[in-house]
Amino acid sequence: MLTSLRAALPKGRSVPWFAGATFANSLGMGIYYPFSLLFFQSVLGTSLTRIGLALTLAALLALPLLPCVGRLIDRFGPRRVLLVSTAVRAAAFAGYLWVDSFGPFSVLSVLVALSMRAEQSATPVLATLLAGDEPPGRWLALSRALFNAGFGLGALVAGLSASASPEILHRVGLANALCIGLACLLYLRLPRSGVPAAQGRTVLGKARPWRSHPFRLVVVAGAGLWAVAVSVETALPVHLLRDVSAPPWTASVLFTLNTVFLAVLQVPVAHRTERVRPRMLVAVGAVLHTTLLAALAVADQLGSGALTAVLITAMALYSLGELLASQALLTLLTALAPEGQRGAYLAFNQMFIGLANALTPLLVTSVLDRAPGMLWWVLAACALLVAGLMAGTLRAGTRGRSGQGGEEAAPGAVGSDSDAAAA
Structure with missing residues (x-):
């Protein structure tokens, strides 16, 4: 080990x-x-x-x-x-x-x-x-x-x-x-x-990152998953305590589990998935995000005995998805940005992250007051949209390479021209 x-x-x-x-x-x-x-x-x-x-x-x-x-x-x-x-x-x-x-x-x-x-x-x-x-x-x-x-x-x-x-x-x-x-x-x-x-x-x-279609797609995907993460941090404690009447310690346990996963498993998971295409990891990670969101949407219908077990399992899967997607997004962002212009490209990405960070809590709390269950389904749809976006770029890249008669780039070659085109 x-x-x-x-x-x-x-x-x-x-x-x-x-x-x-x-x-x-x-x-x-x-x-x-x-x-x-x-x-x-x-x-x-x-x-x-x-x-x-x-x-x-x-x-x-x-x-x-x-x-x-x-x-x-x-x-x-x-x-x-x-x-x-x-x-x-x-x-x-x-x-x-x-x-x-x-x-x-x-x-x-x-x-x-x-x-x-x-x-x-x-x-x-x-x-x-x-x-x-x-x-x-x-x-x-x-x-x-x-x-x-x-x-x-x-x-x-x-x-x-x-x-x-x-x-x-x-x-x-x-x-x-x-x-x-x-x-x-x-x-x-x-x-x-x-x-x-x-x-x-x-x-x-x-440096005109907004003109790079592959980079724009990754920025949109990253902003979407960031909005989901900020929404979970903002709304989960309120939803569990106010709408589900879960024990007060439930939110603390879930966030502690998430923190431990991200701190302990980030390096080993990144090492094990080095040869997997980053877009695939983003797509899989986004799908795993939906497990927690769906569990929160139906939490008020679960019995007290099943509630904790379901939420802990869902948070573990959500954390694994966060490990996969966040690492792969960073890899893509740095690989797709031209050398010597990475600062401008990543600052462009931070504009969207900052916008999501500033506006998401206000939007989430507004929806949470009106339709708590609907909030989690909307966030799940956002995560699935990100997964579909990344899966679509993988299919487009495969068709493009097969049409040219070339072989698919090695999974680890995220910085290659062929992988950038596949975005």
């Missing part, structure tokens, strides 16, 4: 620094997010509704700036962008401790939203560069596994801090800022990487 795990991990001197930075960053966020709204309320002394509206507006205001972030990644390299974005975010979270009005709070929230999207754009690019001759999927899987492990551990630490007094809340905010600052220092130990300046000047004007 340990030998298999070691074989699945990336190699090289950069691994400890990359892994440490990812873990420190996610640990701080995990400590912080369970208490974030209460923290903001304690420093501003206003309603949660106003705070939620301000955070949503901040997330939306940051989105138009992402194309500039993508160009900066391509010109100066992902390492520099990560250094700046983590430093800005650490300073912004520290700044939250001193705000007492909505103006500074809103400015800091825009900086936080923009820096988070910048990190999400730059990290896969950095992982691809650090991989060198290794399969980049191993670095991407390590990043996702450590993010989930750190976030889960941080959330557990926050949960054990039973008190939500202003003193505890301020300590949580400071701990988050310190963890992000540590991540920034660890990024400094990574080797310098990026597009040479002369090459950067020649490619910056050519």
Whole structure:
């Protein structure tokens, strides 16, 4: 088992620094997010509704700036962008401790939203560069596994801090800022990487990800599954407690199971599926998403004895689907983006992820109040639409190759021209 795990991990001197930075960053966020709204309320002394509206507006205001972030990644390299974005975010979270009005709070929230999207754009690019001759999927899987492990551990630490007094809340905010600052220092130990300046000047004007049909399809698929994931995080606890009258601990058990799956199995699963075509993995993963959604749709019709067993089984399948689809989507996004333009392409993807992240909770809560059961069927239809989209591209690619008399590309060759055409 340990030998298999070691074989699945990336190699090289950069691994400890990359892994440490990812873990420190996610640990701080995990400590912080369970208490974030209460923290903001304690420093501003206003309603949660106003705070939620301000955070949503901040997330939306940051989105138009992402194309500039993508160009900066391509010109100066992902390492520099990560250094700046983590430093800005650490300073912004520290700044939250001193705000007492909505103006500074809103400015800091825009900086936080923009820096988070910048990190999400730059990290896969950095992982691809650090991989060198290794399969980049191993670095991407390590990043996702450590993010989930750190976030889960941080959330557990926050949960054990039973008190939500202003003193505890301020300590949580400071701990988050310190963890992000540590991540920034660890990024400094990574080797310098990026597009040479002369090459950067020649490619910056050519990055038009919206014109790439294969890339657009993957972006749409990723945004669809992200909306499903955000919906589950937002609506599952409310639905189980309010509409199903499940035991209060049920949601915690389900989310803990999901976190353990993502943290422990991400690297081994990514290693075992390296030779499977990413589009197939996305399609299978999207179908597995529907197991939990269907279970939640009929949860109110299940007896108390069967309810827990069904939900745990469904969450396990959903988590496996998330493992397969999220890893494959990242692999496709980095493979389909031209070298030297990955920053612009992944920033384009983050615009849609950020939009889904900002709007989905509002849409979900509106539907949840009117037709709880319908919400889960709509989300299941969205997941099946993603599966159909990916399966359709596989069939189109197979017909195209057979018509040309060529052989199908090797499953692992996701970056090849033939695989890009098959998208």
